[in-house]
Amino acid sequence: MRMTRVGVCRESSGREGRSAHEVPYLAWVAKIPLALRAVNGYLKKYDKGHGIMATIRVGNAPCSWGSLEFEGLENEPVGYGQMLDELVATDYAGTELGDWGYMPTAPDALRAELRQRAVTMLGAFVPVALSQAEAQASGQADAIEAARLLAQVADQTHEPFLVLADDNGTVQERTQNAGRVTPDMALDEAAWRVFARGAERIAAAVRDETGLATVFHHHCAGYVETPDEVARLMELTDPGLVGLVLDTGHYVYGAGGRAEAVTEALERFADRIGYVHFKDCEPAVAQRARDEGWDYFAAVRHGVFCELGNGCVDFPAVLAWLQNHDYEGWVTVEQDVLPGMGTPRDSARRNREYLRSIGL
Secondary structure: OEEEEOOEEEOOOOOOOOOOOOOOOHHHHHHOOHHHHHHHHHHHHHHHHOOOOOOOEEEEOHHHHOOOOOOOOOOOOOOHHHHHHHHHHOOOOEEEOOOOOOOOOOHHHHHHHHHOOOOEEEEEEEEEOOOOHHHHHHHHHHHHHHHHHHHHHOOOOOOOEEEEEEOOOOOHHHHHOOOOOOHHHOOOHHHHHHHHHHHHHHHHHHHHHHOOEEEEEOOOOOOOOOHHHHHHHHHHOOOOOEEEEEEHHHHHHHOOOOOOHHHHHHHHOOOOEEEEEEOOOOHHHHHHHHHHOOOHHHHHHOOOOOOOOOOOOOHHHHHHHHHHOOOOOEEEEOOOOOOOOOOHHHHHHHHHHHHHHOOO
């Protein structure tokens, strides 16, 4: 058994020919005795003392090149071939799948694209309107389809995540008030339970069909945006089924722009974090969005998610926390931009240079 992410254990296994019933991991988190966790922590410290350090690897994602899941956006994103070439050229080793259909969905074709560039597939973002019970069946089908593709193209170094999210940007009130959500805009208790049960059912189906883990992506312009909303979903879901991907930029923006919110989240959700997205948040843009009442898309268009190191997220502190808590896995850089915005390759290069400057 090897420690992989924050507080998460899984069995080591080869990828080729793996049965869908060889189900690892996250379910064990809540069941591991504290004494065993302490022993594991001691062994980690012993390894570090002997010069053996867990490695955090760095990926990027199609959203940094303008490939987003939202419908009706103007312009087209950079093609996947160019995106992958630029990702490798700027020194990233992993990618997410992007919106369904952005990359090839035939396993052999996608596997070939990844292998020829030595790129690891890290996960797939699947939006589902979880607060609507009638949308969950089709959402589950989408999640299983994406997870099957992930499982078929994964390499032996990493089991990708099914990254589940709300169908963000589709509810007018939440989209219009992203970054300044108030409690009266939240789900009521009945809707929360519909949402949570749907997330659990999808995660269980993904696990049973593919053996892959599901992590939930909190996201502005959806029903899980603020720190309290993230906490509520974690309270209502089984930690053996639903983990958390902590997205630093979305968390800060959803917390009203408080820079300290990310370090608070690391402590608050330590036992649920399975995966991390490194995204920055430009405080002046976030404040202007609040003052002028911009919706989510206007804030993104004005650069609320800026290049790493230019915003308010304390990435050295985040990295130190991950290292001190034996995080062993991937961080994925995401600089959400609308299609046609900026110069994605140059931003990817500068983001990677910044991470190298802080020791990653």
